[in-house]
Amino acid sequence: MRGAPALLLLAALACAPRPRPGEGPREELVRSEGATVRVVYAPADAEAALQISQVLPGALARAQRWARLAAPVTIQVQPDHDALEAAANQEGFPWMRGWARYASVDLQSPATWQLVGSPDDAYVGEVLAHELTHCAMYQASASEWSWAYKGIPLWFREGMASVAAGQGHRRDGLERIARFYDQLGPGVAASGRGAEGGRGDPLSDPEPLYRREDKLVYSTAHHAFEFFVERYGDAKVRAVLAEMSAGHRFEGAFERAVGIPPRAFEADFRRYVAWRGWKRR
Secondary structure, eight states, rough: OOOHHHHHHHHHTTTTOOOOTTTEEEEEEEEEETEEEEEOOOOOHHHHHHHHHHHHHHHHHHHHHSOOOSSSSEEEESHHHHHHHHHHHHOOOOOHHHHHOEEEEEEEEEESSSSSOOOOHHHHHHHHHHHHHHHHHHHHSOOOOGGGGGGHHHHHHHHHHHHHTTOGSSOOOHHHHHHHHHHTTTTHHOOOOOOOOOBBBBTBGGGGGGOOOOHHHHHHHHHHHHHHHHHOOHHHHHOOOOHHHHTOOOOHHHHHHHSHHHHHHHHHHHHHHHHTHHHHH
């Protein structure tokens, strides 16, 4: 029965003895949806690990929409945000909850997320699905040694994870993105050049905006990937990943799979947004 191993794990965790002083890390194994995930945590994070284990089956189902997790994944529960940033080698991202690599996820303990009240299962499940989608993407498109060198743009990488996790309700609407392009002046959307003068573009040049306008950048990634799926279908997502797995970097893989270069798609999406194409549907 699907989910039975997870139920057994939950029963075992519920009956686990209280941690003893000086006790080392614990780990639990969850197998669901054909994937294997190891959850590693300190005794003080036992309740967080229980919640993580409970929502993992649902998160794995969403994370594998376009790619399977062929290799086991380790989720390391980090006790607080500082520990997460240190593990991820990132600094100054207070909104970050997790950091994914080829076969691992560093996850800030949900108990320390800066929220009003504890995060519910739905929210934790979204974050897990998001991070595990990254792992599935990397495993489907590259080897353990080459995944970081595929040149996958942020809109595809974060958009795929956001759409798979069902995080559209946490993103700004298309009108917010359109107003950004309005501020850049006429001709920017039509040209496909994005922002000029180093100001950045949430689609094709997100780096200058990433720290101060993270919601705009993530919202643009979500809507761009959704636009891609609506136009080309799930099969094209898998085809792009397969072309990367065959040895191509993202730009070449995208063009081989879709028939146009990424910059042409980006220009199409930018025009769709700036000219309010969704209002004419």
